[in-house]
Amino acid sequence: MKILVCISHVPDTTSKINFKDNDTQFDTNGVQFIINPNDEFGLTRAMWFKEQQSATVDVITVGDVSVEPTLRKALAIGADKAFRVDMNPKDGFEVAKQLATIAQEEAYDLIIAGRESIDYNGGMVPGMLAELIGANFVNNCIKLTVEDNQISAEREIDGGKEILSTSFPLVIGGQKGLVEESDLRIPNMRGIMMARQKPLEVKEAIQTEVKTTTNKFEKPAPKGAITMVDKDNLDELIKLLHNEAKVI
Numbered sequence: 001m002k003i004l005v006c007i008s009h010v011p012d013t014t015s016k017i018n019f020k021d022n023d024t025q026f027d028t029n030g031v032q033f034i035i036n037p038n039d040e041f042g043l044t045r046a047m048w049f050k051e052q053q054s055a056t057v058d059v060i061t062v063g064d065v066s067v068e069p070t071l072r073k074a075l076a077i078g079a080d081k082a083f084r085v086d087m088n089p090k091d092g093f094e095v096a097k098q099l100a101t102i103a104q105e106e107a108y109d110l111i112i113a114g115r116e117s118i119d120y121n122g123g124m125v126p127g128m129l130a131e132l133i134g135a136n137f138v139n140n141c142i143k144l145t146v147e148d149n150q151i152s153a154e155r156e157i158d159g160g161k162e163i164l165s166t167s168f169p170l171v172i173g174g175q176k177g178l179v180e181e182s183d184l185r186i187p188n189m190r191g192i193m194m195a196r197q198k199p200l201e202v203k204e205a206i207q208t209e210v211k212t213t214t215n216k217f218e219k220p221a222p223k224g225a226i227t228m229v230d231k232d233n234l235d236e237l238i239k240l241l242h243n244e245a246k247v248i
Contacts, residue, residue: 008036038114076187142177
């Protein structure tokens with residue numbers, strides 16, 4: 001089984017986010033970047049397939065040279081090879097087109113992507129990628145097993161779960177549940193040293209059409225002041241909810 005794991009290079013959730021150029025560009029100064037959590041769940045599941053079923057695991061991201069430390073971390077976790085498509089994508093469609101080109105060249109059986117990245121939360125790339133390469137697609141995937149090319153996938157739906165049978169080629173949009181947080185792997189020293197010797201191939205981007213443009217970013221409004229009400233003063237609480245909060 002040949003697996004490709006799509007990796008997004010995203011800001012750590014503890015980083016302070018700011019924008020520049022009249023709020024049209026994300027300011028990366030002082031920001032710590034990590035593997036997108038949904039992608040890390042997928043990478044960990046791919047490692048299980050590698051160890052239990054002798055699968056090969058490649059990782060890929062679309063970005064400039066600044067994303068390479070994130071790819072090296074994925075290699076240190078256990079991936080065999082990394083691809084970086086050299087471009088700064090403007091939208092999810094550009095990303096999907098670049099990924100599709102590599103996926104078709106390398107003929108992967110299984111492509112694991114996170115259902116969405118935690119920076120833009122677009123949730124579009126896995127589905128567009130599946131359509132571009134003509135693969136089956138399971139989104140919100142929380143369980144995946146492969147036995148003799150028989151694939152069972154489980155995904156979250158409103159009010160419950162859905163269990164599916166499918167076949168290769170397959171793209172999944174994974175999330176927590178595919179593995180648990182306790183299963184995630186921290187690169188050890190041996191893995192870090194080996195990652196330096198593993199191939200990281202830089203690919204030229206293909207020409208694509210930008211479908212969307214960003215006009216402006218805006219941070220959430222700061223939270224308002226808090227009014228404390230004594231637990232025994234229910235009349236005051238009702239008054240505030242009625243006159244100020246206007247919820248009753």
